[in-house]
Each structure stands twice: as C-alpha cells, then as structure tokens.
Amino acid sequence: MKLGLFFGGKSFEHEVSCASAKSIYEEIDRSKYEVTLVWIDPNGVWFHLIGTPNFDAPELGEREVYESRKLDVAFSILHGPFGEDGPMQGYFSLFNIPFVGPDLRTSAICYDKALTRKLAGLKAPKWLLYSGQSYDALAEKLGEVIYVKPNRSGSSVGISRVKSARQLQEALDLAGRYDDSIIIEQEIRGKEIEIAVLGNKNPKVSLPARVIPKGAFHSYETKYLDPNGVVFQIPAELSQNKIAEIQELAIEAYRNLGCEGFSRIDFLLDGEERVFLNEVNTLPGFRKTSTYPRLWALSGISYSNLIEELIDLALERQARRESLALGELQRVAQAAR
Numbered sequence: 001m002k003l004g005l006f007f008g009g010k011s012f013e014h015e016v017s018c019a020s021a022k023s024i025y026e027e028i029d030r031s032k033y034e035v036t037l038v039w040i041d042p043n044g045v046w047f048h049l050i051g052t053p054n055f056d057a058p059e060l061g062e063r064e065v066y067e068s069r070k071l072d073v074a075f076s077i078l079h080g081p082f083g084e085d086g087p088m089q090g091y092f093s094l095f096n097i098p099f100v101g102p103d104l105r106t107s108a109i110c111y112d113k114a115l116t117r118k119l120a121g122l123k124a125p126k127w128l129l130y131s132g133q134s135y136d137a138l139a140e141k142l143g144e145v146i147y148v149k150p151n152r153s154g155s156s157v158g159i160s161r162v163k164s165a166r167q168l169q170e171a172l173d174l175a176g177r178y179d180d181s182i183i184i185e186q187e188i189r190g191k192e193i194e195i196a197v198l199g200n201k202n203p204k205v206s207l208p209a210r211v212i213p214k215g216a217f218h219s220y221e222t223k224y225l226d227p228n229g230v231v232f233q234i235p236a237e238l239s240q241n242k243i244a245e246i247q248e249l250a251i252e253a254y255r256n257l258g259c260e261g262f263s264r265i266d267f268l269l270d271g272e273e274r275v276f277l278n279e280v281n282t283l284p285g286f287r288k289t290s291t292y293p294r295l296w297a298l299s300g301i302s303y304s305n306l307i308e309e310l311i312d313l314a315l316e317r318q319a320r321r322e323s324l325a326l327g328e329l330q331r332v333a334q335a336a337r
C-alpha cells in the first residue's frame with residue numbers, strides 16, 4: 001500500500017511536525033506500507049524526500065519538487081495552521097485520497113476555540129470573544145485571573161495569563177499577532193487532563209493523563225524548551241467515577257464535533273473536580289513519547305499498531321463516503337445540464 005506521510009509545513013509547529021513524522025517513519029511496518037515522504041518547507045514548497053531522510057534538517061537531505069502521485073492513503077501530521085485546521089484535509093478530499101484524522105469541517109471547527117466550545121455541547125470555562133472591554137469589565141464577568149488566547153492557535157503560542165489592566169494590553173498585543181480574533185476566558189484552577197479517543201462511528205477512549213506544568217500554566221516553554229518543564233502523570237490519579245465521567249464526556253464531544261480517526265480531548269478540573277472542556281486537538285502530538293500514543297500503549301495498543309489502526313479507519317471512512325449517493329447526484333446534475 002502506498003502511503004504518503006506529509007509533515008513540516010508553514011506553521012510555528014514545523015519542528016514538532018518533523019519530530020512526529022520521524023517517529024511514524026521509524027515505527028511504521030515497512031513490509032506493509034511503501035512510504036512516500038512529503039516535506040513541506042517553511043515557505044510552503046512541497047518536496048519529495050529521497051534517500052535517507054534527515055528529519056532534524058530535511059533541507060539538508062536529497063529531495064525533488066513534489067508532484068502529486070498516486071497514493072492509497074495519506075497521513076498528514078502537519079500540526080498547527082495550514083495543516084491541522086482544514087486545508088490538507090480539503091486537498092486530500094478533492095483528490096479522493098483517504099486520509100488519517102478528522103475531515104475538513106471538523107478540523108476547521110476544532111482549530112477554532114470558540115466554535116469548538118459552542119458545538120461540543122459540554123460545560124466549558126466562561127469565555128467571550130474580545131470586543132474592546134476594559135480589564136475591569138472582563139474581571140467582573142470572568143474573574144480576576146483570565147486567559148487571553150488567539151482564537152485559532154496551538155502549542156500555547158500567543159497565550160497569556162492576565163491579572164491586571166497593564167497585562168491585558170500586553171496580552172492583547174501578543175495574541176493579536178497570531179489571530180484577528182481573541183478569546184478571553186475564566187481561569188479554572190485545579191487539574192489539567194488529556195484523554196485519547198480513537199475511531200469513526202464507534203470510538204473508543206483511553207484512560208486520562210494528567211499534565212502538571214512547572215509554572216502557572218502549560219506554556220510554549222514548558223511544552224518544548226524546558227526539559228523539566230512538565231510532568232505527565234500517565235494514567236492520571238483520579239477516582240474510578242471521575243475517570244468514567246471524563247471518558248463519557250470525551251466521547252460526547254468527539255461525536256458532537258464529528259471527529260473521526262483520532263483526537264485528543266483536553267479538560268480542566270476545578271478544586272471540586274468539576275469537569276470543563278478546554279480544547280480538542282485533531283492532530284495530537286504524535287512522537288512515540290507523546291501523550292496520545294502513550295495513552296494507547298497503556299491499553300495494549302503499540303505505536304505501530306496505532307498507526308495501522310488509523311490507516312484502517314481512514315480507508316473505512318473513504319469506503320463509507322464513496323457508498324453515499326453523492327456520485328449519483330453528480331450524474332443527475334450532469335444529465336440535467
């Protein structure tokens with residue numbers, strides 16, 4: 001089977017994507033899948049890597065300009081904008097290539113924090129889209145400590161925790177560099193929980209993980225720069241009831257948002273362990289040591305089996321889509337012309 005592995009990309013998560021691709025390439029069963037490596041450089045130019053790939057510096061390896069070729073399935077692991085938010089999913093759909101993960105619609109929705117919260121149907125921190133309010137007005141509505149985020153972003157880029165009018169101005173300037181819409185929300189202090197969901201129509205859910213960052217929140221620094229910035233408690237130490245509740249909520253959000261293939265659902269628990277939805281990641285970090293694969297390893301699904309399961313889910317969805325009457329409608333339209 002010819003598999004296209006797409007990675008890199010124009011986003012600030014370029015390196016993270018290369019690291020995910022490296023793990024996939026190293027662990028995928030090469031007797032089953034013939035892998036074409038497609039590296040998208042930071043300027044958005046597509047290359048086909050030939051020879052031994054260098055995932056730390058793909059620009060140093062042998063490559064040729066990529067021309068679309070026949071693929072049986074695509075695995076795009078482009079985290080962040082220009083990849084996770086819909087365009088790659090649209091590209092594969094246009095060319096009828098089955099692909100891993102949620103479709104264009106769900107990818108775009110989940111990359112938009114406000115839309116996710118509206119459509120997931122779960123309790124979330126109180127939030128609003130910024131429209132010129134003063135710090136005092138925001139604090140009255142959301143509490144004295146608020147989070148200011150680009151509405152569409154990832155890896156904590158552009159996010160600030162704000163406690164004063166002066167910090168608010170700085171935070172707005174920062175977030176405004178990444179998106180022209182800014183979401184502001186209530187802080188939920190307690191536990192940060194991540195959980196993995198896998199499947200199409202009948203998804204299964206893992207045990208939850210707990211993320212314990214060193215500073216006040218899980219920032220870009222604690223995610224990538226400080227090797228001791230965060231502790232992952234896998235699985236999270238929670239009561240059986242709480243675990244069951246979180247698992248049920250994760251499945252509910254997954255279904256309501258139309259997720260397919262995989263997604264990682266992130267929650268915040270307050271002091272009384274009430275559960276709030278934070279966000280949904282439709283292309284979760286996918287190094288072998290990332291939370292998503294580690295959670296499945298707990299349930300006995302190895303990293304290479306996980307890759308295979310994702311590919312099978314992509315093929316299953318494609319077959320289902322092709323069995324719909326869409327082709328028939330096209331023929332009707334043509335006949336009517």
Ligand SMILES: Nc1ncnc2c1ncn2[C@@H]1O[C@H](COP(=O)(O)OP(=O)(O)O)[C@@H](O)[C@H]1O
Nearest residue numbers: 125147153154155156157185186187188217218
């Ligand atoms: N409402 C909130 N209350 C408490 N902590 C939050 C809240 N929103 C975000 N955080 C903290 O900020 C981090 C990044 O925010 P998140 O919404 O997950 O953005 P990203 O898409 O960049 O990962 C979270 O992992 C968490 O540590």
Ligand SMILES: [Mg+2]
Nearest residue numbers: 155156266279
């Ligand atoms: Mg997050």
